[in-house]
Amino acid sequence: MLIRLENDHFHLVEDRFAPVGEGEAIADTVAVILSLSRFQAEGEALLAAGRDVGVRMAPADRVEDLICDLPRLALVALDFPKYRDGRAYSSAVMLRETYGFDGEVRAVGDVLIDQAWNMVRCGFDAFETSVGPNAWAAAARRYRHVYQASADHRPPAFVERSQAARRLAAQEG
Amino acid sequence: MFQYDAIDAAMVADRNAEFRDQVSRRLSGELTEDQFKPLRLMNGLYLQLHSYMLRVAIPYGALSSAKMRALAHVARRWDRGYGHFTTRQNIQFHWIKLSDTPDVLDYLATAELHAIQTSGNCIRNTTSDPFAGAAAEEVDDPRVWSEVIRQWSTFHPEFTYLPRKFKIAVTASPRDRTAARAHDIGLVLRRNREGRLGFEVIVGGGMGRTPYIGATIREHLPAEHLLSYLTAILRVYNRFGRRDNLYKARIKILVASLGAAEFARLADEAWEAMDRPRADLPDVELARIRASFGLVDFRTLPPRSERFEAAKGDKAFARFARNNIVPHKVPGYGIVQVSLKGIGEVPGDCTADQMEALADLAERYGHGEIRVTHEQNLVLPHVALDDAPAVHAGLAAVGLATPNINLVSDMIACPGLDYCALANARAIPIAQAISETFADPDRAEQVGELKIKISGCINACGHHHVGHIGILGVDKKGEEYYQLTLGGSGAEDAAIGHVLGPALSADRVADAIDKLVDVYLAIRQPQERFLDTYRRTGVGPFKAAVYQDAHQA
Numbered sequence: 001m002l003i004r005l006e007n008d009h010f011h012l013v014e015d016r017f018a019p020v021g022e023g024e025a026i027a028d029t030v031a032v033i034l035s036l037s038r039f040q041a042e043g044e045a046l047l048a049a050g051r052d053v054g055v056r057m058a059p060a061d062r063v064e065d066l067i068c069d070l071p072r073l074a075l076v077a078l079d080f081p082k083y084r085d086g087r088a089y090s091s092a093v094m095l096r097e098t099y100g101f102d103g104e105v106r107a108v109g110d111v112l113i114d115q116a117w118n119m120v121r122c123g124f125d126a127f128e129t130s131v132g133p134n135a136w137a138a139a140a141r142r143y144r145h146v147y148q149a150s151a152d153h154r155p156p157a158f159v160e161r162s163q164a165a166r167r168l169a170a171q172e173g
Numbered sequence: 174m175f176q177y178d179a180i181d182a183a184m185v186a187d188r189n190a191e192f193r194d195q196v197s198r199r200l201s202g203e204l205t206e207d208q209f210k211p212l213r214l215m216n217g218l219y220l221q222l223h224s225y226m227l228r229v230a231i232p233y234g235a236l237s238s239a240k241m242r243a244l245a246h247v248a249r250r251w252d253r254g255y256g257h258f259t260t261r262q263n264i265q266f267h268w269i270k271l272s273d274t275p276d277v278l279d280y281l282a283t284a285e286l287h288a289i290q291t292s293g294n295c296i297r298n299t300t301s302d303p304f305a306g307a308a309a310e311e312v313d314d315p316r317v318w319s320e321v322i323r324q325w326s327t328f329h330p331e332f333t334y335l336p337r338k339f340k341i342a343v344t345a346s347p348r349d350r351t352a353a354r355a356h357d358i359g360l361v362l363r364r365n366r367e368g369r370l371g372f373e374v375i376v377g378g379g380m381g382r383t384p385y386i387g388a389t390i391r392e393h394l395p396a397e398h399l400l401s402y403l404t405a406i407l408r409v410y411n412r413f414g415r416r417d418n419l420y421k422a423r424i425k426i427l428v429a430s431l432g433a434a435e436f437a438r439l440a441d442e443a444w445e446a447m448d449r450p451r452a453d454l455p456d457v458e459l460a461r462i463r464a465s466f467g468l469v470d471f472r473t474l475p476p477r478s479e480r481f482e483a484a485k486g487d488k489a490f491a492r493f494a495r496n497n498i499v500p501h502k503v504p505g506y507g508i509v510q511v512s513l514k515g516i517g518e519v520p521g522d523c524t525a526d527q528m529e530a531l532a533d534l535a536e537r538y539g540h541g542e543i544r545v546t547h548e549q550n551l552v553l554p555h556v557a558l559d560d561a562p563a564v565h566a567g568l569a570a571v572g573l574a575t576p577n578i579n580l581v582s583d584m585i586a587c588p589g590l591d592y593c594a595l596a597n598a599r600a601i602p603i604a605q606a607i608s609e610t611f612a613d614p615d616r617a618e619q620v621g622e623l624k625i626k627i628s629g630c631i632n633a634c635g636h637h638h639v640g641h642i643g644i645l646g647v648d649k650k651g652e653e654y655y656q657l658t659l660g661g662s663g664a665e666d667a668a669i670g671h672v673l674g675p676a677l678s679a680d681r682v683a684d685a686i687d688k689l690v691d692v693y694l695a696i697r698q699p700q701e702r703f704l705d706t707y708r709r710t711g712v713g714p715f716k717a718a719v720y721q722d723a724h725q726a
Binding site: 059062083084085086087089090091093094097098112114117118119121122142143144145146147148149150157158160161162165 | 178180181183184187188190191195208211212294324325327328329330331332333334335400408411412416446447448451452454455457458461
């Protein structure tokens with residue numbers, strides 16, 4: 001199942017991207033997801049042919065290696081081979097914050113409901129998971145407040161506090 | 174002291190609801206133990222030899238009387254009437270039922286307590302100076318910065334699944350009571366020549382099987398950039414720290430393999446690339462946190478207390494005053510240290526009755542404040558010297574007046590094989606044997622400052638690497654043996670101890686310590702601590718004394 005986050009809503013979508021496995025031929029579909037090494041070897045030709053291309057990054061792959069191609073990529077899929085491997089969170093934040101990527105950032109692999117809030121806060125907006133969209137949405141929104149700025153641009157506690165203080169001052173003024 | 178606002182309370186409530194759900198999914202079998210493990214660990218719940226252990230956070234070691242009473246209640250209602258204060262300034266309850274934990278956490282939340290991030294591969298409780306707000310030499314209150322870090326690190330979305338656990342220490346005094354240089358990040362707050370606050374940033378210290386003293390990568394990071402710079406360090410670590418080998422996953426290994434200079438370059442690069450104004454804490458929030466610690470309502474007192482001096486006619490009080498009370502920044506006050514190292518007792522253990530007595534004493538005589546030290550003792554940071562005799566009497570009534578702070582029997586020991594699934598050897602009986610060997614308080618005072626630290630395995634939870642004398646339990650063909658190290662320090666003169674010689678059997682350890690102390694007493698020069706003498710003479714005379722018999726044999 002693929003859940004997409006769009007305009008604050010989580011909903012199920014048809015996945016139009018075909019993953020290309022190691023050593024497999026590239027499918028005839030319009031949209032494909034390649035590993036970083038396949039993309040580096042064959043991506044240029046596919047893009048030139050007008051195909052939609054996504055890149056699947058292993059945790060150790062460096063997002064820096066995608067910088068030049070980001071504007072042409074439809075999506076970046078970040079893999080969680082084990083859910084305890086947290087490197088993809090930094091990759092997602094960097095894609096969003098450092099490199100301003102506004103395409104899809106998809107979580108793939110061992111994607112559990114307990115990670116929903118981490119992923120959403122780090123800028124993921126698509127999730128390959130067996131969890132249903134309502135449960136996923138509830139888990140992603142479990143925390144009513146957040147303490148730190150991140151890629152989701154939710155106002156951290158310190159911003160909420162200063163806004164509350166300003167409102168109070170305005171009322172009293 | 175700092176109090177939660179509605180947002181802080183909501184954070185804890187939301188976490189508790191999440192954890193209650195996770196526990197019920199585990200109990201129903203929807204979650205496997207393997208899936209549940211990282212989740213329960215992030216809520217401080219360990220599966221130990223005999224039962225679950227719940228580790229409750231005591232942020233930067235600061236407790237109020239109300240919080241202490243809540244801990245006493247947990248000890249009595251859900252545990253066996255006691256708790257164990259740890260070297261990370263937290264408290265552990267060793268006999269908790271899994272099905273009770275959601276209720277325990279909800280109860281703790283009523284007293285602004287929780288178990289968030291007390292274990293797991295995330296940013297743990299920040300260590301800070303137990304004398305914060307009381308020490309004359311501090312340049313700022315380190316609790317303010319520790320609270321800044323607490324909030325930033327709580328549920329940090331990017332840094333919840335790090336390669337390994339991550340510990341930060343903050344001190345603002347030249348005297349380091351936090352072991353800052355043995356932390357993943359040590360932060361030493363200072364003022365520069367222009368009077369601006371900044372942090373010396375030390376990275377990559379740690380104990381475990383490969384101990385390191387951390388390297389300084391910034392001499393003076395402007396204090397206002399603390400959070401963005403921490404984010405940069407953590408990002409480098411999260412991305413490049415090793416994940417293939419549990420024992421090589423701490424940041425110290427990354428810093429050592431890259432070199433401190435290269436690590437600093439990567440951190441700076443990440444820092445430059447960041448939207449720093451968005452990551453850093455605005456001044457107004459820093460001011461709010463600073464204000465929320467409030468001011469302690471100290472009285473104006475003469476520096477010399479006649480009542481305090483007169484009470485020294487009592488030998489027991491005089492000894493307590495000499496060893497456990499140190500000067501306060503405010504005239505007429507003292508910092509009272511409460512030893513949890515009673516002779517023959519388990520280091521760090523505290524009964525519910527003792528917790529309640531401490532809560533009462535703190536409320537009556539100590540502005541309601543209690544601190545936990547990383548050496549597993551407690552502190553009443555603000556006691557008027559006039560009240561010190563009454564505090565001493567109150568402590569003595571519950572068996573907490575042991576006058577041995579920094580002395581030989583004031584040891585750190587991990588729970589060891591008596592409780593811990595990882596241990597190779599027992600630690601507590603060794604500590605007990607040593608403290609019985611040095612039960613004579615006159616001799617202990619004659620020996621002076623001597624920090625003995627005992628770990629039951631190579632994970633070094635007992636900080637043996639930085640003990641003036643370190644003791645490491647090892648398994649030799651199914652038997653418990655102990656390796657001694659000398660010359661370590663976790664303080665501002667941080668150093669890793671050196672192995673003395675072949676490991677000793679359990680029954681020889683206390684005797685070996687006795688011999689080491691005899692050598693020290695025989696060769697020390699005026700004013701020299703054990704550590705100073707060792708550093709002057711080297712290992713020679715100490716090694717000879719302990720292994721003399723072996724050579725003869």
